[in-house]
Every structure is written in C-alpha cells, then in structure tokens.
Amino acid sequence: MRQRLFYFVSAVVILLLMSSSRHVDSGGGAISVQQHENPTNAIYHWKTVFNPSAEELAFIERHDIGRLYIKMFDVACVKDSIEPYNVVPAPIATTRFDASIPEGVEVVPTVYITLEALRLMEGYECAYAEMIVDRLLAMVSYNECGEIREVQFDCDWTESTIDIYTALTDHAHSYLHTLDKELSITIRLHQLDDDYWPIADRGVLMLYNTGAIKNPSTRNSILDITDVMPYLRRITYMDDRMPLDYAYPTFGWGVKFRDGEFHSIVSDPASATLGEGETLRVERPTVEEVLTVKSWVEENLGGVYQSNIIYHLDDEELKNYTDDEITQIFSRN
Amino acid sequence: MRLLRFLAVISLLLLPEIGRACYYPWYYCSSPALYRVEQIDESAVESKKMANLRDWQQMTSLDIPIDDIERVVYSMTLEEYEALCAVEHYTGSNMFARWIKENDPAIMEFLLLAKRNEFVRFSYNSLWYYPTMKVGGPMTLEEIIDVSLNTKDERLRSRYMLQAMRAMYTLCRYDECIELWEREFESRPMEDTMRRHAYLYIAGALYHTGEVDKAIDMYAEAGDINSILYIAQLEGLDISKVELLERLYRNNPNNPTILERVVNIVYEEEGPIFFRENGYENHVLSNNSRELLDMSLRLASEGRDVAIWYYTAAYIYYLEGRLYDADRTLMLAEHSHKSPFMSESIEVLRIIIDAHTAKLDKRYEQRLLKQLTWLEEKNYAYIDGVDMNYTSSVSFYVFPTGLYYWKSSMQYLINEILVPRYQEAGNGVRALQLANYSSYFLLRPNTSIHESYYDSDNYEWIDMGYDTLNDYRHFIYGFNALDYSTFFFSVVDTSDIDDVLAYVEGANTPNGELERLLNRGSYLDRDFLYDIAGTHCLRNMRYAEAEHYLNEVDYYYSNYGLNVSQKYDPFEFERVRKTSGDFRLDFAREMASLERAMDNATNSNVRARYMIRYAIGLKNSFTRCWELTHYYDGYVPHTYDTHSWWSDAHTKATIGKANAMVQEALSIIDDRELAAEMHYMFGNFRTVALDYPDTYYGDIVRTQCDHLNDYDGHCLDKHWW
Incomplete structure (x- = not known):
C-alpha cells in the first residue's frame, strides 16, 4: 500500500511538474511547450507580383500583422541557358516588387524548392544552399524589404529526399548564422511523424492542402479535420523537435473533374461553367473547421512558437472571413 | 652565342604550320585543295x-x-x-x-x-x-x-x-x-x-x-544549321548534316551557309587522302560525303545549279577513286550552263582526271603544255593580288604553307599524279623536269624572303629581316634550307642516277615547248644541279664522273651554298677532324685516283694498301662522312618524305663491299710487317699476336697486352667490323 502511495505521489508530482511546462497529449505522450518569441500575427504572400491592394494593406494594419512571409522565387528544374541538354536547379517565378513593404512589417523571404530540383542538388547541397540564401538576401536588399532576421525554405520533402534536404538546410542554417540570421522550414502534416526533420531554427506546420486533390472522393483537399487528426494522434515525442508556428488556410477554390477524373483547379468557382460529364468540387474551409484544427494542434503539439500564420494575402479570399474569425485564427494561447 | 641556321627561310608568322608541315609533307591548308565552288559572299x-x-x-x-x-x-x-x-x-x-x-x-x-x-x-x-x-x-x-x-x-x-x-x-x-x-x-x-x-x-x-518541328523549320528558314544540328542532337533526332543542307537549299538556295558547309564536308574528306594517311586509291567515303554525293546528283538531275552539283559529285567520285564515274559526271557539268568561275573549277578537275587517265604521249603533252600554261597564268594572277606582307616567306611559294587553290592544283597535278606516273613509265627525266617546275615556278629571283635563325642556346628564334632569294642563296654561309628541302629535291635525291645525270646534262637544252615552259619555271642553277649529279655519282661509286660534275661546281658554292659541310677526313681510319671547301670534289678525285692505282698496281702489297684506303673512304662516305654522298642524315625541315638512306639496301651493300675489300686486301698482303700493321689498324690484335709475333706491331701487342683473348675480334675504339 505504501508502495502504491509512493507511486501515486510520484506520478502527481511528475504531472504537476509537466503541467508547468508541458501539455499532455491525448495519447499520453510528452510534447513541448513553446516559448513565445517575437510574437506577432503573420501572413504568407504567395504571388509573383508584390503589390498589395488597399484592402490588403488595410487588412495588414487592422489585424496588426507584423510579419510577412513573402515567396521570392521557386527553385525548379530549368534547362541550362548555355548547355540546354543540362537540366539544372535554378530560380523561376521570381516575385516582382511593385510596392514597398508596409512600414513596421518584418519580411521573411521564402523560397519554394521543387522535389525535382532538390534531387538535382544532391552532392552540391552546400553550393545551392549559399546560392539560394544569397539570392534571397539580394532580393531583400534590392527591393528594400528591411532588416531580415529569418529566411524560410519550403519543400515537400519525402523519405527519399530528406537526406538531400537536410544537407541543404544544414548548410543554409550554418551560413545564415554567420550572417546573424535564422532559418525556418515548412513542415507538412505527413512529415510530422518522420524520424527526424531537416535542420532549422524553427518550423511552420502547414495545416492546409491536407487531402488528395485529384481524388474524387476527397471531401475537401484544403483542410479536412478527418485528414488532420490521424497525423496529430500519431505525434508522441516532440522533445527534440524544433519549435513550430502554425499556418492556417483562408482560401478556397474549385476542383473540376471530367468523367470522374481530375481536370483542373478553378480559382473562381462561382463563375465556372461546366460541360458535359464535368463536376466541380468547391473547397473552402469554414472558420469552424480551421479553429477546430487549431485547437487540436495546440492541444497536441503545444502553443504556437511565434505566430499563427494565414495563407495567404489575397483580398478576394480574405473577404470570405470576418475580422472576428481572422482574429480567432490569429489568437495565441 | 651559338646561332644555328636551322631553318633560315621561314616567316615567324608561319611557325605553327611549319611544325606540322614536317609531318604532313603535302597538303596542309585550311580549305579544300582542289575543290572550289562559287560561294555567295555573306x-x-x-x-x-x-x-x-x-x-x-x-x-x-x-x-x-x-x-x-x-x-x-x-x-x-x-x-x-x-x-x-x-x-x-x-x-x-x-x-x-x-x-x-x-x-x-x-x-x-x-x-x-x-x-x-x-x-x-x-x-x-x-x-x-x-x-x-x-x-x-x-x-x-x-x-x-x-x-x-x-x-x-x-x-x-x-x-x-x-x-x-x-x-x-x-x-x-x-x-x-x-x-x-x-x-x-x-x-x-x-x-x-x-x-x-x-x-x-x-x-x-x-x-x-516542345515545338521541335516548328523550331527546326524556323531555324531552317533562318539558315541556322548549327542550331538545327544542336537540337537534333539533344532530341536524338536522326537528321544528318547533308539532309539538313538539302532542306536548307530547297528552302533558300541563296543561303550562303549551304555551300560553306558543302566545302567543309569536302575538306574533311580531302584531309586523309592528301595527308597520305590512307592514300587516294580505295578510299572509303565518309557518310557525309556519301550523302553529299547523292544529294549533288539529285539536285543536279532536278536542274538546280547543275554545274555546281555535277562538279561536286564528280569531285567526290574522284576522292573515292572512281575515275570513270568522275569523268562521266564531270562531263555533265561541262555541258551545263555555268559561270566563268565554275568553268575554271571544272577545267581544273578535268586536268586532274586527264592526268590520271591519259596515255603519256605527245598528244597528252601538247594538252599538258596548255594546261600548265593556263594554271601558271592563274597562279601568277593570284600571287599578284596577294598582300606581300603575308607572303614574303619563301614557304609561301615552295612549301605547303600558304597553300591556295591554284597553287595546290598545280602542285597536286604534278607532284601527286604526273611525277609518279612518269617515273612508273620509265621517263624519270620528265618527272624531274616537272618536279623542278612544280617547286620553283612561283619563285622569282627578286622574291623577297624572310630569314629567321634559331638560337639554340637561348631557345628562341631571331628575326634577321628580309633578303631577296638571290642574296639568300649567295650569303647563306653553309645552310641552304630552301633548295635542299623542296619536292624537287626529294625527287632528284631519290631518283635513279642515270635519270639524274640525263636530266642535269640536258637541263639547259630544252627540247620542245613543254620543256621550255618547264625550264622557265625551274631552278637550273649549274652549281646546284652539278653538285647533285656529282653527289649521286659519289653515292654510286662512279668517282670519275663525280669528279667531272663536281669539278664544274663553283668553289664558293661548295663552301657556302650547300646545306652540309665536311667534318672529318674520309680516309682516316680514326675520327680525324678536317674541313675543306671542295670536300666532295677532293674525295671524288682521291677515290678515282685510287681506282686507277688499284688497277695499275703490280705489287700485291701496294695494291692492298690502295684497296684498304679505298675501302675506308668508301665506308666513311656512308657513315662518319655521310655529307660526301648525302644532303641529310635524318630530319630535314620541310623535306618531303625524308628518305632513310642509312638502312637502305644500297647503303648496306656498299658497306658490305668495303668490308669485303678490306678482307681481300688483308688476304693478298705478303709483307709480314705490312700485314701486322693492317691487322693492328683494324683491331685484329689476336691475329697480330698469334700470326705476326715477330713484327713491330706483334711486339707492341705482346708486350702491352698479357691476355690475348681480350683482343680477339675488334677493339672498342676501332669501329670497323
């Protein structure tokens, strides 16, 4: 009995100790509590021209957005201009800056790296890491984006490419530290339970594009809580993982199928016309769905590290959400 | 500072070509030697x-x-x-x-x-x-x-x-x-x-x-064949260069790049033939040339630029060695409408084919006279239009550097076709006449040449400025790099002695118009020719005749006009330094004299002495004192096909004869002192010690050498046997 009492007291003490620094996940595993550092609301800019409309600028101001993750360019496979029979990783879709960065907003220059380009970087990760960082910083400097503290790499790495990506981020991370800057990376849900993550100072968990878009039976490929939960339930150990911010979707689209086969994404489903044999699956996460996922994520993975991030800065999409709804998404525990 | 007059008559500008010319003695040029089409001036x-x-x-x-x-x-x-x-x-x-x-x-x-x-x-x-x-x-x-x-x-x-x-x-x-x-x-x-x-x-x-076909069409329209070939390579398309040329030609016959490409294909085909890597006969055409032949015949038969394409086809047939087809096809070109420019190209090819197929008789030589006269005029016309700043090197006139269509046509006709044919037909004199003409027809006495010296101590070329050809020949101080490295020299140096002597004897008495033409363009300097004749005689042990010819060579020329000079006394068994201006004549006289003395000697010992001196002279004239019988002992800049005379049958036979003469001489000596002296000279110490112990030399061997077996055979410093 004394022995049982000892075990019980010990457990309570441990739980009390944990409760001061950790949440308890639903599966009983330990997860990290994240420190709030430079907390602010943040939003992605994922267009090839940076020229926010008046409404978008007002949105930034109204919601006290202090950080803009701006996609600067993609790294994709490109035929070498000198030796076209060589395909090389190179920047494409470079963002053009037609407007200044709103005052007081920190920019996180972001690069999207395709898997094909990543594969071509094998063996040359160090060189490409520096080229990517240098170009991001050159763009920041040229387009007067202000002081930069962080650079973000976005890549949908897989089991077969994680080593290449790790080598890339490892070198970028070291290189950025010599410049007194940090590296963050995006993490998709399916990457949550990978044995390890590529090296970075922190990550952004992307809580959108969770479903298989081309599958006709998918209910909502942008965000479906039934897709999200299995990943979250599997997370048990976050101790040695990097701190995370969370990115939530505030966009929608239509997915057109023809004769049961995926056909195309329709940006404005309201005005889409359908031909014979065509169906349109309109996808837009409701704010309730987003908030449900948000609570589950925070419950399972801990509070956000710096920011809740909205994807993405587009008035046509954002106007589907009320200010209050946006505020709820941004809210930090 | 030691200056070597190693190669004294080349332009510094042309040095790179010089080096290669040594290995490719004939046609080294940057464009086809014998193929010429009227290209559109881009x-x-x-x-x-x-x-x-x-x-x-x-x-x-x-x-x-x-x-x-x-x-x-x-x-x-x-x-x-x-x-x-x-x-x-x-x-x-x-x-x-x-x-x-x-x-x-x-x-x-x-x-x-x-x-x-x-x-x-x-x-x-x-x-x-x-x-x-x-x-x-x-x-x-x-x-x-x-x-x-x-x-x-x-x-x-x-x-x-x-x-x-x-x-x-x-x-x-x-x-x-x-x-x-x-x-x-x-x-x-x-x-x-x-x-x-x-x-x-x-x-x-x-x-x-991904619009590959459209892209190719656009490149074709623009005449950008390089881009098309590049795309074809990238895409793995099986498009040949010639196929593209035809496509471009049909699209725009005036595209200047088409004939430029055709010329390149022909040039690539010519190289192996003219460098004699494979030879002219049984040459296997490259795929490009084969396709070009087909294309040419196809376009000509459609009536498109008939003269150009039949001429092209005829020339490719010629390169393949199909003379009959070349002849027939060229005939079609001859009968087509053609520009004056193409008429000339067709005429040159006709002359070439004619030289291959004609019977070498009077009728042919009448034609040849006209053909050479015409080619000569074309050459002179070209030379007169050339910027002399670039042609001051004598190399331009004589050697493969600076080759151009008219010169290569003339020299190919003579050097590659007529000389071998005349030699084969037994007319070595005509071959020599033609060879001389081919080498010198462009040179004039006042031609300005550029002299350079190689300073072997400092490994650098020293530019010595310009001279006239005449001055060069008379003030060259012992190294004429020009006249002893031409095509004519290579022919005359390797010709039969009787042909050489007949040629030299008749050189200044031309018989008929053709010979007069050939003589006008030849280098017929008496010293030059008689020295060659005399040297041939020395080489063939015809010493009395050698004496006759060499006696006619000016002392100054013998001293300073050759490309060789005497180094050792030819009659010394040991290596003894000696220089003489008339070294060939002196040698000829001595050898002729010894021949007479041998014939006239009644005493066997005296005869043996003459025989041994003669044998030493004979052998030395092919070994240590090779300058007596030859003009080079190995590499000579510009020399066409340097003949390896050291190891040829004639040299071996001559040395064998000298050895036999020594053996015979030793066998007829009945004076024991003389016999011991001769055996001692040839290093036969064992013989001296065993057979002539009581003689003066027997005593030397016995008293200085304890182990007779050591001296069996030859002594280390007496290389005779």
Whole structure:
C-alpha cells in the first residue's frame, strides 16, 4: 500500500511538474511547450507580383500583422541557358516588387524548392544552399524589404529526399548564422511523424492542402479535420523537435473533374461553367473547421512558437472571413 | 652565342604550320585543295547588325557615321553608357552620342534599358543572378520586361518589344516570348530588322516549349544549321548534316551557309587522302560525303545549279577513286550552263582526271603544255593580288604553307599524279623536269624572303629581316634550307642516277615547248644541279664522273651554298677532324685516283694498301662522312618524305663491299710487317699476336697486352667490323 502511495505521489508530482511546462497529449505522450518569441500575427504572400491592394494593406494594419512571409522565387528544374541538354536547379517565378513593404512589417523571404530540383542538388547541397540564401538576401536588399532576421525554405520533402534536404538546410542554417540570421522550414502534416526533420531554427506546420486533390472522393483537399487528426494522434515525442508556428488556410477554390477524373483547379468557382460529364468540387474551409484544427494542434503539439500564420494575402479570399474569425485564427494561447 | 641556321627561310608568322608541315609533307591548308565552288559572299547580304545600325542612322541623322553608331549601340559598356547619361554636356567626338544626348532623350533612355538588359542577361547566365542595389532604373529582367511592355513610345516600340523578348527568353518564359512574337513581330515584313532579330529567339522558344518541328523549320528558314544540328542532337533526332543542307537549299538556295558547309564536308574528306594517311586509291567515303554525293546528283538531275552539283559529285567520285564515274559526271557539268568561275573549277578537275587517265604521249603533252600554261597564268594572277606582307616567306611559294587553290592544283597535278606516273613509265627525266617546275615556278629571283635563325642556346628564334632569294642563296654561309628541302629535291635525291645525270646534262637544252615552259619555271642553277649529279655519282661509286660534275661546281658554292659541310677526313681510319671547301670534289678525285692505282698496281702489297684506303673512304662516305654522298642524315625541315638512306639496301651493300675489300686486301698482303700493321689498324690484335709475333706491331701487342683473348675480334675504339 505504501508502495502504491509512493507511486501515486510520484506520478502527481511528475504531472504537476509537466503541467508547468508541458501539455499532455491525448495519447499520453510528452510534447513541448513553446516559448513565445517575437510574437506577432503573420501572413504568407504567395504571388509573383508584390503589390498589395488597399484592402490588403488595410487588412495588414487592422489585424496588426507584423510579419510577412513573402515567396521570392521557386527553385525548379530549368534547362541550362548555355548547355540546354543540362537540366539544372535554378530560380523561376521570381516575385516582382511593385510596392514597398508596409512600414513596421518584418519580411521573411521564402523560397519554394521543387522535389525535382532538390534531387538535382544532391552532392552540391552546400553550393545551392549559399546560392539560394544569397539570392534571397539580394532580393531583400534590392527591393528594400528591411532588416531580415529569418529566411524560410519550403519543400515537400519525402523519405527519399530528406537526406538531400537536410544537407541543404544544414548548410543554409550554418551560413545564415554567420550572417546573424535564422532559418525556418515548412513542415507538412505527413512529415510530422518522420524520424527526424531537416535542420532549422524553427518550423511552420502547414495545416492546409491536407487531402488528395485529384481524388474524387476527397471531401475537401484544403483542410479536412478527418485528414488532420490521424497525423496529430500519431505525434508522441516532440522533445527534440524544433519549435513550430502554425499556418492556417483562408482560401478556397474549385476542383473540376471530367468523367470522374481530375481536370483542373478553378480559382473562381462561382463563375465556372461546366460541360458535359464535368463536376466541380468547391473547397473552402469554414472558420469552424480551421479553429477546430487549431485547437487540436495546440492541444497536441503545444502553443504556437511565434505566430499563427494565414495563407495567404489575397483580398478576394480574405473577404470570405470576418475580422472576428481572422482574429480567432490569429489568437495565441 | 651559338646561332644555328636551322631553318633560315621561314616567316615567324608561319611557325605553327611549319611544325606540322614536317609531318604532313603535302597538303596542309585550311580549305579544300582542289575543290572550289562559287560561294555567295555573306558580306553582300546585309547583316542584322548593319541593318540595325542603318535603322538608327535613319532614325537620327544620315550625317552620323555608322562607326559612331556602332560604338555607342554595340561597343560601349553599360558603365560607359551610364557615364554618358550622367554628364550634363557631351564633349566627345562621337556624333551619335552627341545627337541622342542633345536631341533624343527617348533613345538615350531606351539604350540604357537595352544595355542593362544585356548586362543582366549576361550575368543571368548563372541563372541565379539578382542585383543587390537599385541604380535608378530597371535592373532585373522582370523589371526590364515590365518597362518594355508598357512603353508608350511608338517610334521605339518594336525595339522595346525585342528587349522584352530577350529578357523573357533569358528567364525561360518561352510561352510569353511566343505570345509577344505573335502579337508584335509575326505580321511585320520579313526584312524588318527587329523581326529578324526576334526570329531566332522564337525558334529557341518554340523548341523549349516542345515545338521541335516548328523550331527546326524556323531555324531552317533562318539558315541556322548549327542550331538545327544542336537540337537534333539533344532530341536524338536522326537528321544528318547533308539532309539538313538539302532542306536548307530547297528552302533558300541563296543561303550562303549551304555551300560553306558543302566545302567543309569536302575538306574533311580531302584531309586523309592528301595527308597520305590512307592514300587516294580505295578510299572509303565518309557518310557525309556519301550523302553529299547523292544529294549533288539529285539536285543536279532536278536542274538546280547543275554545274555546281555535277562538279561536286564528280569531285567526290574522284576522292573515292572512281575515275570513270568522275569523268562521266564531270562531263555533265561541262555541258551545263555555268559561270566563268565554275568553268575554271571544272577545267581544273578535268586536268586532274586527264592526268590520271591519259596515255603519256605527245598528244597528252601538247594538252599538258596548255594546261600548265593556263594554271601558271592563274597562279601568277593570284600571287599578284596577294598582300606581300603575308607572303614574303619563301614557304609561301615552295612549301605547303600558304597553300591556295591554284597553287595546290598545280602542285597536286604534278607532284601527286604526273611525277609518279612518269617515273612508273620509265621517263624519270620528265618527272624531274616537272618536279623542278612544280617547286620553283612561283619563285622569282627578286622574291623577297624572310630569314629567321634559331638560337639554340637561348631557345628562341631571331628575326634577321628580309633578303631577296638571290642574296639568300649567295650569303647563306653553309645552310641552304630552301633548295635542299623542296619536292624537287626529294625527287632528284631519290631518283635513279642515270635519270639524274640525263636530266642535269640536258637541263639547259630544252627540247620542245613543254620543256621550255618547264625550264622557265625551274631552278637550273649549274652549281646546284652539278653538285647533285656529282653527289649521286659519289653515292654510286662512279668517282670519275663525280669528279667531272663536281669539278664544274663553283668553289664558293661548295663552301657556302650547300646545306652540309665536311667534318672529318674520309680516309682516316680514326675520327680525324678536317674541313675543306671542295670536300666532295677532293674525295671524288682521291677515290678515282685510287681506282686507277688499284688497277695499275703490280705489287700485291701496294695494291692492298690502295684497296684498304679505298675501302675506308668508301665506308666513311656512308657513315662518319655521310655529307660526301648525302644532303641529310635524318630530319630535314620541310623535306618531303625524308628518305632513310642509312638502312637502305644500297647503303648496306656498299658497306658490305668495303668490308669485303678490306678482307681481300688483308688476304693478298705478303709483307709480314705490312700485314701486322693492317691487322693492328683494324683491331685484329689476336691475329697480330698469334700470326705476326715477330713484327713491330706483334711486339707492341705482346708486350702491352698479357691476355690475348681480350683482343680477339675488334677493339672498342676501332669501329670497323
């Protein structure tokens, strides 16, 4: 009995100790509590021209957005201009800056790296890491984006490419530290339970594009809580993982199928016309769905590290959400 | 400082060719030796660049020189141009710069954008380029595109659109390139300068977007065969070079690159034949040449440029060694409508084929006279038009360097066809006449030549300036690198002695018009020829005749006009230094005298002494003192097919004869003292010790050498046996 009492007291003490620094996940595993550092609301800019409309600028101001993750360019496979029979990783879709960065907003220059380009970087990760960082910083400097503290790499790495990506981020991370800057990376849900993550100072968990878009039976490929939960339930150990911010979707689209086969994404489903044999699956996460996922994520993975991030800065999409709804998404525990 | 007159008559400018000429003794030239088609002068078709410059001139002022426009538009760097933009008042002398600075800020602005575009595009070759600082204008390709597409300047619109297209292309935005082309350029007239500039970008863009066939068609229309071949290689398309040529030709027969390519194919085919790697007979054509032959026959039979294509086909047949087909096909070219230029090319090929097939009789030689006369005129006409600054080297006239069509035609005809044929037919004299003519017909006594010396201590060539050919021959101080390394020399040096003597004897008494023509172009210097004749006699042990010919050679020439000189006494068993101006004549006299003495000697011991001296002289004249019988002992610059006489049968037989004479001489001596002396001289110490112990030399061997076996055979320092 004394022995049982000892075990019980010990457990309570441990739980009390944990409760001061950790949440308890639903599966009983330990997860990290994240420190709030430079907390602010943040939003992605994922267009090839940076020229926010008046409404978008007002949105930034109204919601006290202090950080803009701006996609600067993609790294994709490109035929070498000198030796076209060589395909090389190179920047494409470079963002053009037609407007200044709103005052007081920190920019996180972001690069999207395709898997094909990543594969071509094998063996040359160090060189490409520096080229990517240098170009991001050159763009920041040229387009007067202000002081930069962080650079973000976005890549949908897989089991077969994680080593290449790790080598890339490892070198970028070291290189950025010599410049007194940090590296963050995006993490998709399916990457949550990978044995390890590529090296970075922190990550952004992307809580959108969770479903298989081309599958006709998918209910909502942008965000479906039934897709999200299995990943979250599997997370048990976050101790040695990097701190995370969370990115939530505030966009929608239509997915057109023809004769049961995926056909195309329709940006404005309201005005889409359908031909014979065509169906349109309109996808837009409701704010309730987003908030449900948000609570589950925070419950399972801990509070956000710096920011809740909205994807993405587009008035046509954002106007589907009320200010209050946006505020709820941004809210930090 | 030790100066070697190693190669005294070459132009320094031509040194690289000289080196290779040693290995490829015949045709070394940068264009086909015998194939000549009338190519369209590319410079006659106004280039896109020139058209652009003229457009700028039209747009500004016709008083502005094109060179000034070129300087600003093409040559000026971005930095220089930015400086031009920055100054308030232009004070330089460039009229275009002044005009646009004072009158046309729109052009100033456009050129700044264009130069930035080129600068960024160049930097963009890394694909990762991005500027870091703003400089008051567009500095990224995206910005350049944007500014260009949004121009309001209708006058410069097409130029701005071209800049946009260039930037788009560099950014791999090929679909936009194509859209821009369709919107802005496609409907413009074909000759529009900006359309012409945009054309190849579009071909490239089409290729990159997967429209390979369209891209090839556009490249074909532009005559850009390189791009087509490149694409074909990338795409793994089985398109041959000739197939493309035909496609281009059918598209635009006036495309200047077509015949240029044809010429290149022929040139590639000629090389192995004329360098004698494989020889002319049974030559297997390359695939390109085979296809070119088929194409030529096909186009000619369709009535397209009949003379050119039948001529081309005939020449390829010739290269393949199919003389009959070449002859028949050339006949078709001869009977077609042809330009005076092509008539000449056809005529040369006819002469070549004729030289192969004709019976070498009087009728042929009458034709040959006309043919050589005509070729000579063509050569002289060409030479007179050549800038002498580049032809002052004698190499240009005599050696393969500086080869051009008319010279190569003449020399190929004679050197490669007629000389071997006449030799084979037993007419060695005619072969020598032709060879001499072929080597010297372009040289004139006052021809200026360039002398260079090789300083072997400092490993450098020393330019000694210019001389006339005449001065060169008379003040060369012992190394004539010219006359003893020509094609004629190689022929005369290796000809049968009777042919050589007959040629030399009759050299100045020509018989008939052909010989007169050949003599006019030949080098018939008496010293030169008689020395060759005398040397041949020495080589063939015809010493009395040698004496006759060498006696006619001027002492000065023997001393200073040759390319060799005496080093050792030929009659010494040991190596004893000796120099004499008349060394060949002296040797001939002594050998002739010894022959007479041997014949007349009644005493066997005396006869043996003569025989041994004769044998020593004979052997030395092919070994240590080879200069007596030859003009070179190995490598000679420019020499055609240097003959390895050291190991030939004649040399071996002659040395064998000398050895036999020594053996015979030793066997007939009955004076024991003399016999011991002779055996001692030849190193037969064992014989001296055992057979002649009581003689003077027997005593030397016995008293100085304890172990007779050590001296069996030859002594180390007496290389005779």
